[in-house]
Amino acid sequence: MTSRTTTPPDPSDQRRHDVVVVGGGAAGLSAAVTLARSLRDVVVIDAGEPRNAPAEGAHNLLGREGVAPLELLAAGREEALGYGAQIRPGRATAARRSSDGFEVTLADGATVTGRRLLLATGLVDELPDVPGVRELWGSHVLHCPYCHGYEVRGRRIGVLGTSPNVLHQTLLLRQLSSDVTLFLHEAPEPDDEGWEQLAALGVRVVVGRVRELVHDGDGLHAVVLDDGHTFPVDAVAVQPRFVARSELYEQLGGTPTENPMGRHLTTDPTGATDLEGVWAAGNAGDLSAMVGASAAQGVMAGAVINADLVMADARAAVRERAERARAVGV
Incomplete structure (x- = not known):
């Protein structure tokens, strides 16, 4: 299966999303499902170049053993869309921090904004x-x-x-x-x-x-x-050198970590990077993660991002309530 189901881009849609996910593989789509199930406004930027596309099947994946990689991603996109996530085809070429989150620029010049950013950008095998x-x-x-x-x-x-x-x-x-x-x-x-x-x-x-x-x-x-x-x-x-796609992370001020296997984004167990508001999941942060592990990391990152937004919203609600009280002299 090679078809890609996506949400048609709306040039007039300039709203700020809760979360921008860069990468439409197992990690990014799993995060999108997790976030959408918590009623978050999430958009996935998908360049459509999965690392495992040449493989006949994805293995060690409970319940989907041997599934064709492109078939698995097609099913994942349908699940994410079913919960209200948006999937936008395109390549993210630049990212910068804004006053209230992040702006991600696509190769076609469009800009997508979000309060939080998840990098599920995978890696490149240097053969x-x-x-x-x-x-x-x-x-x-x-x-x-x-x-x-x-x-x-x-x-x-x-x-x-x-x-x-x-x-x-x-x-x-x-x-x-x-x-x-x-x-x-x-x-x-x-x-x-x-x-x-x-x-x-x-x-x-x-x-x-x-x-x-x-x-x-x-x-x-x-x-x-x-x-x-x-x-x-x-x-x-063979033993390739695994090099995480770190361009966006570096543009935001992050420094990739070198290890004997290659280069990756440094994260804690929840996927949080050393950059405030930026998470990573899948091979971008874990060079050895297989499909199942990448999906699990996407779920974890999505859950923690949602929790982070919940706390931010709660603090904002407290501030707004206090401001309203001051405005009426209470």
């Missing part, structure tokens, strides 16, 4: 620069043993070494197949304990740079080294 990796990404080239490892169980799996974490990734995949080959490529060699583990588990280790992945319309066939040696494989695992 190894090896021919064939990008072309097969999400099908025969994978990175997460939990997301897609079962689908290649028992097959010939190659692991393309690009980071010090490659030993851990290799051992996880060895759980799924007895035919695993580690291509060190750019990764450092394992320490003595690592070599012993690989040998004991029967994992082949190939030293040398990988030149390309050989593939055609029928799928992946082999890994080829710079020296021409060829190794038949059915799937290849």
Whole structure:
């Protein structure tokens, strides 16, 4: 399913929303449902480029195991719309703080305003620069043993070494197949304990740079080294660098956090960032979050944002009541 159900944009609609959610993936849509169920005026800005679109199915998702990613998002949009959320197609290119919240500018020049801002903008996978990796990404080239490892169980799996974490990734995949080959490529060699583990588990280790992945319309066939040696494989695992889409966060004054996996927005367990009024959910703040975890983070952020608005509204009501009392001399 590739259709996208959205709320048609109304150029005359200049009202301030309670919450602007940037990102229409699992995290953003889950937050929108949570907020709309609390009768919040919420709009989702959706660029329509889900990270998992190349994958055949989303896994480890209770009740929807193996669902096609685009089908899942279509259902999520319908649920959000059903509770009164708005979904506006477009790419958010700029964000700034205003006197009473935030202004988000879209690529078409339109501006959306809200009292609170949730960044569910996801991340970008920086893939190894090896021919064939990008072309097969999400099908025969994978990175997460939990997301897609079962689908290649028992097959010939190659692991393309690009980071010090490659030993851990290799051992996880060895759980799924007895035919695993580690291509060190750019990764450092394992320490003595690592070599012993690989040998004991029967994992082949190939030293040398990988030149390309050989593939055609029928799928992946082999890994080829710079020296021409060829190794038949059915799937290849890689370790991308995960880089959160942090442009809006940085424009608002935030500083992303670096870790061994990549770069992300720093949040507390509720999704709150170090910027007042700004939350993050999903892969923007958690580089390892799968679909289910991203959705859960969206629910948590949506609930906490609603609670924050409830308290702000209560304080405002107290101030207004006091002002009315002073005006009539009570």
